[in-house]
Amino acid sequence: MNLDTRESMIDTLGVLEIAALLRELTAGLIAVTDFDEALKRLVCVARDAVPEVDCCGFTALRAGEPAGVAASDPARAELDDLRHGPDMPALAAIRRREMIIAQDLDQESRWPGWTGRARGLGVHGVISAPVDVDEQVIGAINLYAESADALTTRHQLTAMLLAEHAGLLLAAVRDRERQAAQAGQLDSALLEEGVVGQAVGVIMTQRGCPAPEALDVLRSAASSLDIPLREVAERLLLTVSRPRDN
Template sequence: MPSQADGASLGVLETAALLRELTAGMVASDDFDDALDHLAQTTRHALPGIAWSSVTLLRAGEPASVAASDPSVKDLDELQYGADGPGMTAIRRREIVLSEELASEQRWPEWTPAALARGVHAVLSAPVDIDDHVIGSINFYAADAGALTPAQQLTAMLLAEHAGLLLAAVRDRARQAALTAEIDDALTYGEVISQAIGIVMTQRRCAPGQALDVLRTAAEALSIPLPDVAERLVASVERDRDG
């Protein structure tokens, strides 16, 4: 990779090459966790001075998963779920968070000592919007204080926005694949599930996957097995028809 004039940020060609590498690996994946791992490994080389990188996610407001270029920072990211850290701050505020020198950082009193103990002396976190249910941050860690600067924030923001779009696409593919598998599994319960799916499809004018999702939501809300929900629905429709 060509050297930078000031070492502060990537040039246009380097950024384009990084985005191509990121895109190629993620569009080839149908597994969301694999895509996260590729993102963490690729962004390790995103900015001069970075020693490690990670991805922190929240799903429906709850801790979801962490992917990291190194196990030590994965543990560090998981610590953020219990003790506030730069990634969680970026997620909460929806803005870039930078600490050029963690030794003098006051914002995260529990997280910062753990970071310093792992050799992290600077951090830059950028929020990632994936969809209505999943949000997160990409976190860049440096071993040297001052290695991450405000000049690198634009590149970090660009990477985060691009990664969010790619992760949303992977999540959609994974969700559709999982839904198909769920339909197949549901049909193995027997004819009553098939009948219930057909009823919901007719009532709501929706696809089989959406109909199954309606049944599953009802089962969770009522705290009863899916087959029982299906049997109740079929029985109710038959009573209305006979009446």
């Protein structure tokens, strides 16, 4: 096998690895409705799927909220946490909106406090890539290696593609999270609404189920009959209020 053929095979394997990573990441996040849960899945998928990466973290900045952190290795979570000091690769990537690379922390003079903690935790290389989620959330995904010089140009490409893909998936998670919250508010309003609330109470009594399940029963009936929810509730109350024949 000549050198050109070998390099071509290596490049092909790299593309396949990245494709598999993005596919697994999509499968893991496609139905998630909780942003923090999505971050946890993201860092675990990245750690397991990217060769030579020993742990992965995510630092998230959310407008009006404390910074969020997710780590595939809880013992190393402080490396992604801004509460341990803002002088760190993740924040540098977020501020500069560009990838930050440190292949050998023994030779690194940036972020001295953070670097000392990282080496103490067995980390000797890092790539931090900025992630744009939406107007309210930005962050950085951080890939860590225990061996110096283990992170190569292929890892930089992987980090870039991972950050772009993760941004899209996390934005979708945020949308689903907002929709779920709005649906919850709507449910609360419906349960407090006189006729619907009473009908839900009737179903709860008849079936011995909680209010959300009773409301789903009412919604299912409205969908099957193709009539408004309130009308279904009125019909149910009318039925149970009729005197039974002796």
